Amino acid sequence: MVEIELDGKKVEIAPGSMIMHAAEKAGTYIPHFCYHKKLSIAANCRMCLVDVEKAPKPMPACATPVTQGMIVRTKSDKAIKAQKSVMEFLLINHPLDCPICDQGGECQLQDLAVGYGGSSSRYDEEKRVVPHKDVGPLISMEEMSRCIHCTRCVRFGQEVAGAMELGMSHRGEHSEIQTFVGATVDSELSGNMIDICPVGALTSKPFRYSARTWEMSRRKSVSPHDSSGANLVVQVKNHQVMRVVPFENEAVNECWIADRDRYSYEALNGDDRLTQPMLKQGGVWQEVDWQTALEYVANGLADVKAEHGANSIGLLASPHSTVEELFLAAGLARGLGSENVDHKLRHSSCAPVSAVRWLGRSIESLSHLDRALVVGSNLRKDHPLFALRIRQSIRKGAQVHALGEAVQDWAMPLASFNTERYQTWVSALAQLAQAVAEQKGVGSPVLCQTNDAWRAVATSLLSGQNKAVLLGNAAAHHQKSESLLALANWIAGQIGGTVGYLTEAANTVGAALVGVQPGVDGLSTSAMLESDRVKAFLLLNVEPTHDVRGGSRASTVIGRADLVVTLSPFKANMDISDVLLPIAPFTETAGSFVSAEARLQSFHAVVKPRGETRPAWKVIRVLGSMLSLPGMEFSSVTEVLAAALPGVASGQCVDSTRLSNFSAVATDLEVATDRPCTASIYQLDSLVRRAASLQLTADARAAVHSGEASA
Numbered sequence: 001m002v003e004i005e006l007d008g009k010k011v012e013i014a015p016g017s018m019i020m021h022a023a024e025k026a027g028t029y030i031p032h033f034c035y036h037k038k039l040s041i042a043a044n045c046r047m048c049l050v051d052v053e054k055a056p057k058p059m060p061a062c063a064t065p066v067t068q069g070m071i072v073r074t075k076s077d078k079a080i081k082a083q084k085s086v087m088e089f090l091l092i093n094h095p096l097d098c099p100i101c102d103q104g105g106e107c108q109l110q111d112l113a114v115g116y117g118g119s120s121s122r123y124d125e126e127k128r129v130v131p132h133k134d135v136g137p138l139i140s141m142e143e144m145s146r147c148i149h150c151t152r153c154v155r156f157g158q159e160v161a162g163a164m165e166l167g168m169s170h171r172g173e174h175s176e177i178q179t180f181v182g183a184t185v186d187s188e189l190s191g192n193m194i195d196i197c198p199v200g201a202l203t204s205k206p207f208r209y210s211a212r213t214w215e216m217s218r219r220k221s222v223s224p225h226d227s228s229g230a231n232l233v234v235q236v237k238n239h240q241v242m243r244v245v246p247f248e249n250e251a252v253n254e255c256w257i258a259d260r261d262r263y264s265y266e267a268l269n270g271d272d273r274l275t276q277p278m279l280k281q282g283g284v285w286q287e288v289d290w291q292t293a294l295e296y297v298a299n300g301l302a303d304v305k306a307e308h309g310a311n312s313i314g315l316l317a318s319p320h321s322t323v324e325e326l327f328l329a330a331g332l333a334r335g336l337g338s339e340n341v342d343h344k345l346r347h348s349s350c351a352p353v354s355a356v357r358w359l360g361r362s363i364e365s366l367s368h369l370d371r372a373l374v375v376g377s378n379l380r381k382d383h384p385l386f387a388l389r390i391r392q393s394i395r396k397g398a399q400v401h402a403l404g405e406a407v408q409d410w411a412m413p414l415a416s417f418n419t420e421r422y423q424t425w426v427s428a429l430a431q432l433a434q435a436v437a438e439q440k441g442v443g444s445p446v447l448c449q450t451n452d453a454w455r456a457v458a459t460s461l462l463s464g465q466n467k468a469v470l471l472g473n474a475a476a477h478h479q480k481s482e483s484l485l486a487l488a489n490w491i492a493g494q495i496g497g498t499v500g501y502l503t504e505a506a507n508t509v510g511a512a513l514v515g516v517q518p519g520v521d522g523l524s525t526s527a528m529l530e531s532d533r534v535k536a537f538l539l540l541n542v543e544p545t546h547d548v549r550g551g552s553r554a555s556t557v558i559g560r561a562d563l564v565v566t567l568s569p570f571k572a573n574m575d576i577s578d579v580l581l582p583i584a585p586f587t588e589t590a591g592s593f594v595s596a597e598a599r600l601q602s603f604h605a606v607v608k609p610r611g612e613t614r615p616a617w618k619v620i621r622v623l624g625s626m627l628s629l630p631g632m633e634f635s636s637v638t639e640v641l642a643a644a645l646p647g648v649a650s651g652q653c654v655d656s657t658r659l660s661n662f663s664a665v666a667t668d669l670e671v672a673t674d675r676p677c678t679a680s681i682y683q684l685d686s687l688v689r690r691a692a693s694l695q696l697t698a699d700a701r702a703a704v705h706s707g708e709a710s711a
Contacts, residue, residue: 004070019050019061019072030074031083031112033090033198034150035062038255039159045090045150047112049082050074058082080116087116093128093173094199095145103200105213109148128173136184137696138191138259140205147177147201153193160256161187162380162391162411177201186698187411188384188681191262195245195255204243206266206693211237219606220247222593223261224320224586225684227503228363228385229595230257234265234587234606241265241587241607251364252599258384259697260681260688265587267570267690268610274571274582275611285574290612294619297579298626300563301336304536310337314534316525316548317516318541319343319505320685321616322591323600324637325583326507327514327644328620329540335629339522340534343511345548346504346677348479350527355660356512357476359596360500361468362653369393370464371497372400373432373457375484376425377472380410381681381699383502386596387412399460403428404474405676415460418453423672426480429487430669432457436494445490446667467497473504477549479672482665489663499661503596505685510594513654514644525549529557536563540616541583543572543686549677567616570686583616584609585687590637591617592650598659602641602650 001012006019006026013022018041023030033045043063052059053071058079061072073079091113098104130144151168154177158164165185169176179185185193194202216235223230231247244265246257277293278285288296304312315333317326326343333341366389379402380387391412394400399415402408403425407417420428430446435458437444461467469492475484485499492499503509511517518524526549528534537558542548544555558564559576566577569585583589588609592602609615617640624632634640648654680703682694694700 002066002068004066004068004072006072007074013066015066017066019052019059019064019066020048022066022072023061023074028074030061031116032062033108033148034152036152036155036196039152039155039196042151042155045148046086047083047090049079049086051076051079084116084118087113088118088121090148091117091121092123093145094148095127095143097143097146101143101146101200102203102208103197107200108198130176133178134184135179136186136190136698137693138205138263139185139194140203140208141201143203144177144201146199148199149175149177150198151177152196152198153177153202156193156196157187159395160192160388160391161189162387163187165190166193184698188259188381188699189256189388191259192246192256206263207243211242216242219604221586221603221606222506222601223257224506224593225260225264225688226258226383226385227505227508227596228253228383229506229593229599229601230261230385231601232257232261236607239607241268251362252595253385256385256388260684260691260694263693264687264691266692266694267687268585268587270690270692272570272690273610274568274580275613277582277612278580280578285580290614293579293581294623294626297565297581298623300565300578301536302627304563305336308535311340311521312533312535313338313538314340314523314528314536315342315516315538315540316345316528316542316544317341317343317511318345318547318685319508319511321507321511321541322586322589323507323510323514323594323644324591324640325540325616325620326511326516327640328617328624328632328634329538330514330516331631332620332624332627332629333538334519335624335631336627339519340528341516341522342518342525342528343508343516345525345542346477346679347481347524348477348526348549348672348674348677349481350524351482351665352518352524353482354517355662356509356658357501357661358503358509358598358659360498360661361597363389363595363597363599365466366390366468367392368396369398369400369466369468371398371461371467371495373403373461373469373491374400375403375429375469375471375488376475376478376676377470377502378404378408378678379472379502380408382473382504382678384681386502399464401457401460416453416457418457422474422478422676425475425478426483426487426667426672427669428454429484429491430667433487433491436462436491440494442494445487446669448669461491461495461497467492467495469497469499471499471501473502473678474676476501476504477677479674480668480670482663483668485661485663486665486667489661501596501661506595507593509596509598509654509659510592510600513594513658529554535561537561537565539564539566539568539573539577541568541686542566543568544576546679546683546689547685567619568686569613570690572686581619582611582613583619584613588613589615589617592641594654598654598656600645600648600650600652600654
């Protein structure tokens with residue numbers, strides 16, 4: 001360790017650290033703009049100039065390495081004078097538009113100008129004007145005259161998002177941050193550029209001119225989309241969600257969130273919200289009160305059970321629902337005597353799986369991998385925050401290999417991308433297993449021919465220390481998913497790594513933990529749709545056209561049932577449903593999600609339910625009481641969670657003894673007959689599908705063009 005003196009205090013810091021790092025450790029604030037703890041050092045704003053003894057001039061704290069015995073003063077006259085000079089320079093061209101700037105109230109330049117800026121300027125020349133730029137539906141670059149050229153956005157694209165979409169052109173006062181040849185900013189993480197911009201140059205286009213920061217209250221929440229469990233701060237004004245930004249949690253999402261976490265709130269305030277229970281009578285939808293709607297559902301379920309038996313009732317529940325909602329929904333179905341309960345809506349295989357599949361390691365550890373094999377995932381789009389961490393590993397020297405149907409742009413340099421037809425993925429993994437067996441001199445689980453490409457992958461995976469075999473959404477949905485898992489387990493065992501699923505939705509692990517999967521004699525989703533046994537469907541946050549394997553065909557099959565009940569925040573399934581019950585989205589109810597690493601995270605409602613909307617757990621509880629079912633006597637969401645996951649506190653990971661990625665299935669090399677069923681990044685759930693700005697992005701347009709907008 002190196003010891004320095006900082007403002008009279010002794011500070012020990014690792015060799016190679018900068019003065020800024022020592023100041024952070026000591027709790028000393030040094031003003032800065034271009035420095036960011038997650039980005040490389042640029043040292044181009046010069047705001048962090050400090051007085052270093054024996055140095056001929058002030059030195060930038062962010063780019064000056066510490067040396068033994070160094071004496072640094074951050075508050076000396078020399079340092080303060082240098083910092084004020086830099087501030088004067090930065091304000092020469094900055095427009096005086098704080099009263100209309102969206103960054104007002106949370107602007108670093110505004111804050112530091114109070115302490116280091118002058119009351120008047122010595123410069124009389126006209127301020128420069130930078131033309132505005134249209135870079136897509138999410139980021140506004142209307143006021144680039146405010147830019148101070150800190151290059152945080154440029155470095156974020158290169159180093160974190162993996163795509164340099166912004167850069168600096170020209171020199172001197174003609175310098176501009178811009179895209180090139182008219183390109184748009186299309187990264188799935190692009191909104192983070194808004195957060196790290198220290199001035200109001202980059203702002204949120206959907207939020208623009210909607211509210212001032214001091215008018216909004218801030219409430220912590222958890223993302224309901226992918227399985228990373230990103231922590232959010234939801235900003236609210238007049239009982240309406242106005243903006244969503246990241247809440248820093250180093251173990252989960254660091255200080256970043258994906259664009260779908262940031263902008264999906266638009267759906268919450270849309271015209272498509274269902275705010276009153278509705279019944280279809282004579283083919284016409286009519287709004288009714290809750291008592292009428294619930295009595296209709298209770299009587300309908302009782303009649304179907306009496307006429308066709310308990311196994312004629314099926315529950316399809318979205319893994320984007322909360323733990324509490326899923327636990328009570330499964331309890332309702334089983335209380336009626338049905339084991340037709342499932343959350344694996346896009347899976348091909350009908351084989352029963354009682355194990356709870358998970359990531360097999362912590363999310364944070366993905367940043368420290370040496371070797372990895374990713375099977376069946378468009379990693380960058382399916383799991384943007386996992387991709388971010390694996391990108392960090394690659395920057396440290398990791399070798400990552402992929403198996404998929406076609407080469408995809410993951411915005412990171414891969415060691416290899418092995419393309420195989422979806423139907424032959426099992427055979428491809430078997431070839432890798434054979435190559436590993438040959439190099440280790442052990443018996444292969446499946447004897448087959450291999451090739452040089454797989455031998456190269458095997459050589460790579462057998463080197464290094466921290467290793468993982470990760471199965472993506474397409475692998476989980478695969479017709480031969482258990483064979484893929486069995487081979488992945490064998491390969492991981494031989495290379496000394498972990499095996500795990502990236503898991504598709506916010507609560508895929510939670511749904512399995514609370515038993516939302518077929519019991520003995522129960523039918524899976526695909527089996528329910530192939531059977532004429534199910535006469536009543538309960539759809540919890542499910543839109544079959546988008547969420548269920550088969551898409552429109554699945555919707556048609558469900559629509560033929562005697563009773564279809566949809567519980568949704570939106571006017572969904574109106575062509576196939578008999579009853580629509582308005583339930584609260586994640587911002588209007590308390591609940592919990594379990595992420596891919598099996599971390600339980602609870603959250604509270606941030607706004608009042610809209611109209612006659614009610615939390616789904618309350619709706620299901622009342623239905624259970626009306627049907628005189630046991631196990632529905634809960635008075636709070638806390639009680640439901642305690643019954644669903646006893647002994648697990650929010651923020652903790654579920655005991656690993658309850659989780660398993662083991663598969664005892666013998667490897668089946670037969671060619672699969674089904675096609676993959678995966679949702680594109682902005683079709684994953686009902687919220688992102690209705691977020692207007694997200695649907696204008698390049699990713700959303702590409703999905704519609706390729707026909708991936710429905711499952």
